Amino acid sequence: MAHFTRGLFLSIALVAALTQPAWADVTRVTIASRTVVANGQWFGAAGPYEKIAGTVFFELDPADPHNRAIADIDLAPRNARGRVEFSADLFILAPQDPARASGSVLFEISNRGGKGMLGTFNRATASTDPMQPEHFGDGLLMRNGFTLVWVGWEFDVPGLSIKPPIATNHGAPLIETIAALTVVDARATEVSFSDVPLYPPFDPNDETATLTVRDSIWAAPRALPRRSWQFAAPDPNAAGRCRDMKCPRISMPSGFEPGRIYEVKYRASNPPVSGVGLAAIRDVASAIKYANPAMAPALVLRSLGEGGRGRYLHVYGASQSGRFLRTFLYDGFNSDEKGRKVFDGVMPHIAGAARSDFNTRFSQAVGLDQFAALKFPFTDAPERDEATNRTDGVLAKYSADQQPKIIYTNSSVEYWGTGRAAALIHTSIDGKADLTLPANVRVYHFAGTQHGPAAHPPQNAASGRGTGQQLGNPTPHTIGLRALLMALDRWVRDGAEPPASKYPRLSDGTLTTVDALKWPALTGVPSPKAIPEPRCARADGSSGAWPFLVPQVDEDGNELAGIRLPDQAVPIGTLTGWNFRTPSSGNPTAIVPLLGSLIPFAKTAADRAGDPRKALDERYKGKADYLGRVTEAGLELVKQGYVLREDLPFLLERAAAGWDWGSHRPAATSAQR
Numbered sequence: 001m002a003h004f005t006r007g008l009f010l011s012i013a014l015v016a017a018l019t020q021p022a023w024a025d026v027t028r029v030t031i032a033s034r035t036v037v038a039n040g041q042w043f044g045a046a047g048p049y050e051k052i053a054g055t056v057f058f059e060l061d062p063a064d065p066h067n068r069a070i071a072d073i074d075l076a077p078r079n080a081r082g083r084v085e086f087s088a089d090l091f092i093l094a095p096q097d098p099a100r101a102s103g104s105v106l107f108e109i110s111n112r113g114g115k116g117m118l119g120t121f122n123r124a125t126a127s128t129d130p131m132q133p134e135h136f137g138d139g140l141l142m143r144n145g146f147t148l149v150w151v152g153w154e155f156d157v158p159g160l161s162i163k164p165p166i167a168t169n170h171g172a173p174l175i176e177t178i179a180a181l182t183v184v185d186a187r188a189t190e191v192s193f194s195d196v197p198l199y200p201p202f203d204p205n206d207e208t209a210t211l212t213v214r215d216s217i218w219a220a221p222r223a224l225p226r227r228s229w230q231f232a233a234p235d236p237n238a239a240g241r242c243r244d245m246k247c248p249r250i251s252m253p254s255g256f257e258p259g260r261i262y263e264v265k266y267r268a269s270n271p272p273v274s275g276v277g278l279a280a281i282r283d284v285a286s287a288i289k290y291a292n293p294a295m296a297p298a299l300v301l302r303s304l305g306e307g308g309r310g311r312y313l314h315v316y317g318a319s320q321s322g323r324f325l326r327t328f329l330y331d332g333f334n335s336d337e338k339g340r341k342v343f344d345g346v347m348p349h350i351a352g353a354a355r356s357d358f359n360t361r362f363s364q365a366v367g368l369d370q371f372a373a374l375k376f377p378f379t380d381a382p383e384r385d386e387a388t389n390r391t392d393g394v395l396a397k398y399s400a401d402q403q404p405k406i407i408y409t410n411s412s413v414e415y416w417g418t419g420r421a422a423a424l425i426h427t428s429i430d431g432k433a434d435l436t437l438p439a440n441v442r443v444y445h446f447a448g449t450q451h452g453p454a455a456h457p458p459q460n461a462a463s464g465r466g467t468g469q470q471l472g473n474p475t476p477h478t479i480g481l482r483a484l485l486m487a488l489d490r491w492v493r494d495g496a497e498p499p500a501s502k503y504p505r506l507s508d509g510t511l512t513t514v515d516a517l518k519w520p521a522l523t524g525v526p527s528p529k530a531i532p533e534p535r536c537a538r539a540d541g542s543s544g545a546w547p548f549l550v551p552q553v554d555e556d557g558n559e560l561a562g563i564r565l566p567d568q569a570v571p572i573g574t575l576t577g578w579n580f581r582t583p584s585s586g587n588p589t590a591i592v593p594l595l596g597s598l599i600p601f602a603k604t605a606a607d608r609a610g611d612p613r614k615a616l617d618e619r620y621k622g623k624a625d626y627l628g629r630v631t632e633a634g635l636e637l638v639k640q641g642y643v644l645r646e647d648l649p650f651l652l653e654r655a656a657a658g659w660d661w662g663s664h665r666p667a668a669t670s671a672q673r
Contacts, residue, residue: 043142070275075167089152102145109317113159153277195367197245204231259586275359286336314345322351352420371419378424411449412577423549431547445562446477448575450596457661468579473596499641510561573600
């Protein structure tokens, strides 16, 4: 009872402290709930954890130079103090006993309103409100004493979100023409444009609105007659991001054709000042890291380190959220309003070389932003773009002491698809030379992986393939993220160097242009060399195309360089970062965004039927031999620091399941594999 009373007192103190204006632009916090999680189970030395959910309120001074990067901040309404107000959701998981935490604080940039890092780092069951033991998996983050923080930054999602101010034209509605894309996988006569869930048409009968169609993002669009389509009422049964939103919906009696890209341009009003989401992350992190000493007793509750501060602040974001982090860094938000470094460690995952329009008028934060997200600069250190005579770098706005330690991780998809061009973070802008990475940057490529691992063991049914011609790629690159996060924490805390960067390079031939790819001819499998180099205009407005460099492959079609997990090092098939669309979903010469492939080997030499790749029985002397080689590959990864020793049993278990699947499935042709 005494322990609970002490915790309650400190919790109240935390709330009181957060309500003080001394923490930069965090003005107050309201707490909606505070609960012990996972039935109070102990997570090693860190003990039980609790969650705190609430709302954090902000004020920004539009005249402060640190806020000038926020698009349309001058057009937001102001309070009596001349400041811009907004609020965001706040969610914290922390040790119940403040003395048991490590002092490391890990922020996750929420992906479309969700909470993903417990699934990624703890191998836990996904939940937007983690409460049950299964939501905490094996407890890796908790066992290592991390305090976990989520702050809403995105305005167009129903989950963890932010309530930004609305930009106006001197008090009148601000109206502009915007564009949105969609691709359907089956024929339909009505389609919702889900990338703009909060931008309904200002005038549904506007005759100036246009709808075009094309087969690739870089092809010339063909306009459809205005009389052939019309804006329809929102679908009350809409699912996903259009549920309870105002997604524009278009009706076209002649039908939308599967696999084709449709783009609507129409007038919308009331754009949110979306860039305040960057400031929300900055200011909560700064508040935690640089607490006023008088508030130290309150902050001890959150186990934020000696003196009531968050001693080591890290931030992780995947995909959309990884692009957010690259935008956050480039726009200067890792420096707070007093010019102090905010995050010590930054971990953008599967973002490639892209950023996005998170800080623009009429931002489409929720969308994939294919190709347009690829904007110069790509590298952390400054480089020159001769086409525009610009010299810039992602970290160019910071002095040396403000720059965080950065770990970039990518799958093969970020080299191949959706215009993420991951090679540009480690090659020259012309794609002709490898670059030397800054001392504070590490780059890791998970060879032969897709954006998010597919089901394992693979699904044989056609329904398990989705819109891809091949099975999805199940390689679990998230297992490597566990080791790399621990390495980032040691790097920040103790100065211990993380494992060496591991990615394909031009100098040794493991990075190549598409036309020089040594892809084996597989019956029924389109060659990736048919994937055209992106010919869209550069996102910065200049003409031309960025280099299209991809990992080179071996005789099986498996990638040579990067972190080669056992799936790749001891394969049962070819693993790729691309997958062509099925004919039934339309446009089969195009690849499916974010999807890779598993093209299994034949079981026996007799089953190969012209397949140039050796069969399983030509590679391995049965299951025991296969698992022995997986063990050797896993131990080598542990030795190099790319996998935790405690994760070896997981790798062996999934390898055994994969072998059972591969060796017992019916014989099939390459096209059926």
